[in-house]
Amino acid sequence: MRSLAITTAAPAVLLALLAGEPDAAAANSAEAIAASCISSAEKGQVLRDEGKLGEARGQFAACGADACPAVVRRECVAWLADVDDRMPSVIISVKSAVGGDVVGASVILDGKTLTPATLGRAITVDPGTHTLRFEHARYFPLDKRVVVREREKGRVLEVALEPTSRPTESNGVPWPTWVLGGVAVAGGIGFGALWYSGMNDVSTLRKECAPYCSQQRIDDVRPTLVAARISLGVGIAAAVGAIAAYLFRPGHTVSAQTAMK
Numbered sequence: 001m002r003s004l005a006i007t008t009a010a011p012a013v014l015l016a017l018l019a020g021e022p023d024a025a026a027a028n029s030a031e032a033i034a035a036s037c038i039s040s041a042e043k044g045q046v047l048r049d050e051g052k053l054g055e056a057r058g059q060f061a062a063c064g065a066d067a068c069p070a071v072v073r074r075e076c077v078a079w080l081a082d083v084d085d086r087m088p089s090v091i092i093s094v095k096s097a098v099g100g101d102v103v104g105a106s107v108i109l110d111g112k113t114l115t116p117a118t119l120g121r122a123i124t125v126d127p128g129t130h131t132l133r134f135e136h137a138r139y140f141p142l143d144k145r146v147v148v149r150e151r152e153k154g155r156v157l158e159v160a161l162e163p164t165s166r167p168t169e170s171n172g173v174p175w176p177t178w179v180l181g182g183v184a185v186a187g188g189i190g191f192g193a194l195w196y197s198g199m200n201d202v203s204t205l206r207k208e209c210a211p212y213c214s215q216q217r218i219d220d221v222r223p224t225l226v227a228a229r230i231s232l233g234v235g236i237a238a239a240v241g242a243i244a245a246y247l248f249r250p251g252h253t254v255s256a257q258t259a260m261k
Contacts, residue, residue, distance in 0.1 A: 037068035053087045053126050088152040089122040097160045108133040174249045180242035187235020194228035
């Protein structure tokens with residue numbers, strides 16, 4: 001990387017090139033500007049070589065201003081372009097561990113709190129190791145360390161925060177379990193009522209005409225008993241479905257032993 005080789009007499013030489021002001025005060029002012037530009041150029045080179053590209057950029061921008069001598073400005077503008085090319089940028093994304101973006105999270109980068117406007121946008125950082133801390137009233141805080149490399153542009157730093165309390169669905173019971181459970185109960189009640197009625201009819205036949213009951217009277221009793229059996233089958237199937245819906249609900253892991261019980 002080129003260095004700006006300027007001796008202590010350089011300001012006076014530069015002033016001579018830029019001269020034209022016979023006035024001593026104007027000459028002193030021009031000399032002060034030139035000295036400030038040279039100082040910014042030297043500081044910028046030191047900061048750049050230390051990897052402090054953000055601070056170096058500020059110094060090069062200062063010595064690349066129109067007020068600086070052309071010989072200094074030319075070098076600083078080139079150095080500024082090089083620093084911009086080398087400076088990495090990151091995009092911070094904060095999500096919830098249960099899904100969705102987290103809005104309103106506080107992000108602290110290397111001890112400095114970022115403004116909400118920076119979240120989701122590319123921000124420039126110096127290359128090297130950085131520490132981030134994420135805070136939100138409804139989530140556990142999270143600390144993260146990352147290494148950002150030179151010329152790495154638009155790297156997405158995504159974190160997932162764990163909520164302090166997870167939402168539940170119907171006290172942990174999914175809605176299909178409630179529906180199928182209701183059908184199972186209705187099937188059981190229907191079976192009980194129909195079977196009781198059918199068996200009463202069977203008892204009446206036994207008392208009044210057995211074993212010589214007419215086919216018509218037997219056929220009159222049979223539908224009630226068939227309906228009772230159907231109601232029982234529906235109730236059992238619904239009960240099995242309700243249990244399966246509960247065991248295999250989202251977010252619940254079923255072991256082989258549990259599934260077989």
